[in-house]
Amino acid sequence: MPEQERPLVAIVMGSKSDWELMRHADEMLTQFGVQHECRVLSAHRTPDLLCDYITDAERRGVEVWIAAAGGAAHLGGVVAAHTVKPVLGVPIPSTSLNGIDSLLAIVQMPAGIPVGTLAIGKPGATNAALLAVSILAASRPPLTEKLKQYRGDQAKKILGETLP
Numbered sequence: 001m002p003e004q005e006r007p008l009v010a011i012v013m014g015s016k017s018d019w020e021l022m023r024h025a026d027e028m029l030t031q032f033g034v035q036h037e038c039r040v041l042s043a044h045r046t047p048d049l050l051c052d053y054i055t056d057a058e059r060r061g062v063e064v065w066i067a068a069a070g071g072a073a074h075l076g077g078v079v080a081a082h083t084v085k086p087v088l089g090v091p092i093p094s095t096s097l098n099g100i101d102s103l104l105a106i107v108q109m110p111a112g113i114p115v116g117t118l119a120i121g122k123p124g125a126t127n128a129a130l131l132a133v134s135i136l137a138a139s140r141p142p143l144t145e146k147l148k149q150y151r152g153d154q155a156k157k158i159l160g161e162t163l164p
């Protein structure tokens, strides 16, 4: 399958209720022109379907995983258990503990099965996508140029800001 047609990144989330935050990862990958796909799959509610999807997505070319979950957030760990590709975890603030529970669940992986854990919520969703782009950019120079442009645009925006 040509690279333009195959998904390079898969974003999985434990519930549709996570989408309101995870759409920021989706939008960032779209902005960088990175082919990707988004799925709701749960480590707890759809364990077998999740395993099938991991196998299928990698067969179709997925190179980086983004896994978002809230509460007893095991999704990233389960994905990491089934792949040696990089897995980036996004803690979702979906319970009364405001994402602290999700953060600790995702970040405290046992040595040997890593999940690169991002910030809680929107910053984590955004940065997971940017980190996925950085990982892919290691072998794709045009993505490196786009990342430099993105950083430059951020700097210009700050320089253009005025205080009242």
Ligand code: RP5
Pocket: 013, 014, 015, 016, 017, 018, 042, 068, 069, 070, 071, 092, 094
């Ligand atoms: C987790 O449980 C999901 O990732 C979500 O953040 C949380 C609550 O899910 P819903 O009850 O809203 O479906 O598995």
